[in-house]
Amino acid sequence: MKSSDSTLVHTETGSKVIRERQTAEAARTKGLSRKAKDNLAGYLFISPWIIGFLGLTLGPLLFSLAASFTDYNITSKMNFIGLENYKRMFTMDDLFRTSLFNTLYYVIFSVPLTTAGAILLAVLLNQKIKGMKFFRTIYYLPAVLSGVAVYFLWMQLLSPSTGLVNTMLGWFGIDGPAWLFDPEWTKPALLLMKMWSVGGGMLLYLAIMQGVSPQMYEAADIEGASPWQKFYHITLPMISPIIFFDVITSTIGAFQIFQEAYVMTENGSGGPGNSLLFYNLHMWNNAFEVFNMGYASAMAWLLFIIVMILTAVNMKLGKRWVHYEGGDGK
């Protein structure tokens, strides 16, 4: 009896265990399906983006890669020609070299100048002076105005005899250059114009500068640090992640310069003397003026590779000087 009793008890406990297990399992499956439902909702929510990405970004991207090995002309031809397009860039197309040179010139000067300009402006606008809000607003304003109207404005400002820029230079006895009419001055003119709209970067720097803990500056004050030391040893490291971000995005942006030259040169030619024929403008002309879409695709991919490599180098170098607060930078 005892044994059967114990068996009974055992069986009872056993079935209880099984029951518990079953409930647990039921609960778990129910939990899983809840999670699955959540996931499904999540995927559905981002699906417009995914579909957009596949259809409007990845699709065309792969298509252009394929097209870069063909003589694709948008409407009638698409024959595989291997590396012919890439070969042509380096061996036959003088304008390719000109456009690459112009673009590199612009990148090399515009990135450091705009970064330094934005930081300087942010430092100035970070002072606790009455009416600072007004200055912050007006310095940011150019970043709000849209492209083409601004370019027309600058064409007036840079006008050799009547433009404001040369008139102001004249006050100091300087005979200003012909800017957009002189091939040697066209690129500096664009750089000047670019400097005017550093407000966007300035705003980012200003935001992070305001987040730097005042205790650090107080501590530095106690140590008797000069303003420059405070800037170099506190501000600069603290804002370095934003500098890093700004350098990378503005490098990519500078490589893509197009509108300025398209709007500000006669018929979008990149003149005078091809001095404003930027890489993207040459690519655009190839694609839409003479329908060499295959060749333009190849140019686009080469640019992609150049920018990728430069960004990778930037990332690598960035590890050396970018300071992340409260972390090891990983």
Added chain:
Amino acid sequence: MKRGLAIIVAVFMLIGLLAGCSGEQKADAEKTKDGKVVVDFWTFWGSETRRPIIEKIIDDYNNSQDKVFVKHTFLPWGDIWTKNLASVAAGNPADVIINDINTVAQRAENKQVEDLSQYIDDSFKQKFYPHLWETVEYEGKSFAVPFNTDTRLLFYNKTAFKEAGLDPEKPPATWAELEEYAKKLDVKDGDRYERVGFYPLWGSVGASSWMTNADSGKGFIEDGELTINTPKKVEALNWILDWKERLGENTVQAFQAEFGSEQANPFIAGKVAMWVDVGTFYTQLRDYGQDVDFGVAPIPANEEGSGNWSEGGGFVVEIPKGAKHPEEAMDFIKYLTDVEAQKYWSVKNYDNVANIEAAEAALNELEGPDKMVYEASVKNLDQTKMFPVPVEYPDYHSRLNPHIDNALLGKTSPEKALEEAEEDIEKMKK
């Protein structure tokens, strides 16, 4: 409950996106309610002056028959042709489009336009100026119908002529006379020019125009042969440089920069006494320069008898490849390029239309200065050269222009610039 709602919302967003991708084609009804075929007509004529004119022509056509309804779509200059290209590639183009006259062969070669030969016979061709019809033919077929064209004339200020002791009824006929007159018309205050008699690169004219004018109308590529580095073209560049030297770089740039805005045209403002521009420049003179007493003449000839050659441009009407209703489209094109519509366009715009009979009929409806300018421009069509871009050299302009720029900027000699240009362009032959 909330999750359920979330899923439903997400699904709707997805459907919305997909619908957005495919909706347009169906929404665009191909027929009107009363059964007319809808023909979509793309132009870049959206300005206050041009839009009412083209829309009146379209209305007249729509009212003239009950089979086709033409819908006008305005696209901005610069956008219209890239959009057209994209829509041709996507297989859903407009039915009729206004396009550039000098690049018809390019589009024919690249299969972007429909061949119109089946709709066109010799009697139709003969309605148009022959130099315009040539531009729409490629490999013996017709791919477009010319719509309008232009030509350049010398506008001169008669008051300034009188002041300088020149006969206002006797405009310069040769380059030598042009120079002689210009010097007399210059007005200087110390070193500063108050009025410049003439400068060859101002107005709607460029170095290439003078180069072809000097070369008896010979373009840069003639029958597949490169004719860039010719003695006459070198001479023309040197001649332009002489002007620049005489007036001085500063004067040229100072004046030039001021015209950029076109708010105050220097000819209208009396700052330049002789000015080369297209016939429709007259509309600006009429609207903003009521007090200017002006005359028009053909561009002076390089030397006596070498011809007053002018460069010409213009637009054609064509049917993009893959258009759904080519027959109906062609019916409209025929209306658009026939006497009545062309005459209307011409009288309203003083524009040179492609239809010969319409061009001449317009003359009878105009009076006074309207007639004077328009008549001069029609007459000048005989000495106007079109420069269609050859299929073998699709972007030769982009190679040629920088060399010309360099010569004009004094970076290289005209001889050398044209020699290099010819070599460059030779290399890119397709």
